[in-house]
Amino acid sequence: CLRSSRRNAWGNQSYADLISQAIENSPEKRLTLAQIYEWMVKTVPYFRDKGDSNSSAGWKNSIRHNLSLHNKFLRVHNESTGKSSWWMLNPEGGKTGKAPRRRAVSMDNSSKLLKSRMRAKQTKKQAGAAGGGALQGDGNTGSAGADSPNSSQQFPKWGVNSSSPSSRGSLDDNDMWTSFRPRTSSNASTLSGRLSPIAPGQEDDDNLPDDSLLGRYTASSLTPTLTETLMEELDLIDGLTLMTGQQGGASPSTAPFSSFKPTAFSNSLFNPMSSPGSHASGHYSTHVPSSLEALLTSDSPPPSDVMMTQVDPLMPSPGGVGLMGLGSPVVGVRSKPNQLLLGKGLEPNKVAPMDPSQLSALKAQHAAVPAVGSHHGGPVASANPSVSLQGMSQFGAPSCFPTAQDRLPTDLDIDMFTENLDCDVDYIINSDLMDGDGIDFNFDPILPGSQSYTGPATTQGSTHSWVPS
DNA sequence: TCCCCTAAACATA
């Protein structure tokens, strides 16, 4: 529309559009602030001669402002680099700067809520003291921003493209997605040393990035489902060290994470390992969106889901841990449990494999139950939250609780899990979990209601069941 | 009224 007349000195694109474009154009779909500046200077004629500190203060300030302001931008902690965070596009589509960034709800309310929250957080921070905002991002930076992963690729939805003259209108749809801002999550990275979706060191590696992204997105997609409440809760639960540990096993880098905050989400999201479809396809770009939406529309997995995603189906022990971790947060378990889990999770191999017969039985049942969430076959399926559930079930089922078997979800490759997880669970439950407050969650693999599990199969079932809400 | 730009105060690392 306005194309003919420029809204801004550099054209009709808003800062948000330019930033989106910069990120999209980056190989990894993520850039640091400095890289964004650089892109601007190199790419946008107007800024070409404004790279110097003197003349750049204003527009750089605007860039930062836009990054923080818009949900469409996710901040991912970039520890590895030791520098500033990675900024990515929110797959979920945050909108471009619209006011209503987050919730579709009435703007007024939503905005107010947001602000109120923000303030609340701040207050806490301040109150807490100088130390810093505990609530927000990891303690680190606060804002959680990043939480989510983002890969730009998906945006097709939101049209992040700068091309659109004004991004304004469109995108609103995504409200759901954006509902929670990654912000908090930004620290997700905290998980491992490397938060960035892409391993810092590896940035070059194409592999991780993409997959990770996918995983993230996926996760993110899931997260949206979380109610704000959950989100908030999560935020509150700073201390949790979720566990991401899971991955740790998988990827060395990720393994330990000392602090993780609300970011838990982000972490999971970003975590390469988590990618659901993991690699199944070179690009998730297409997949993700659809799948995510589908997921969302159909059910939204609770935060737990996200957590779930972290678990790598392939990774036996980690998965178990991951599950535990998930449960804890939701439940309210504090960090402690998680940690414990982590430690214990490490020894997967010990577990005795399930009997073939049992497995077959499980599968049969599984088959009977419609798989909700899982689209893909084996591993991938496991990747889903559902997996986690399964994992849970597995835990219980196998050696510990024979009956549990019946309830196990089908999708998963139970085989994998069962083999690895059996004992651990038991062990964990008995020893560790008991410690946790939240342990209450229904962890019981054996829920009486046979169906309880069915759903599970998909993530949600499980999540819901134990997610406290 | 909404969206965006700009400026600036603050906070944090």
Next chain:
DNA sequence: TATGTTTAGGGGA
């Protein structure tokens, strides 16, 4: 100092 987050004010549609 760089990076982030918020808030506030102004202009255009």
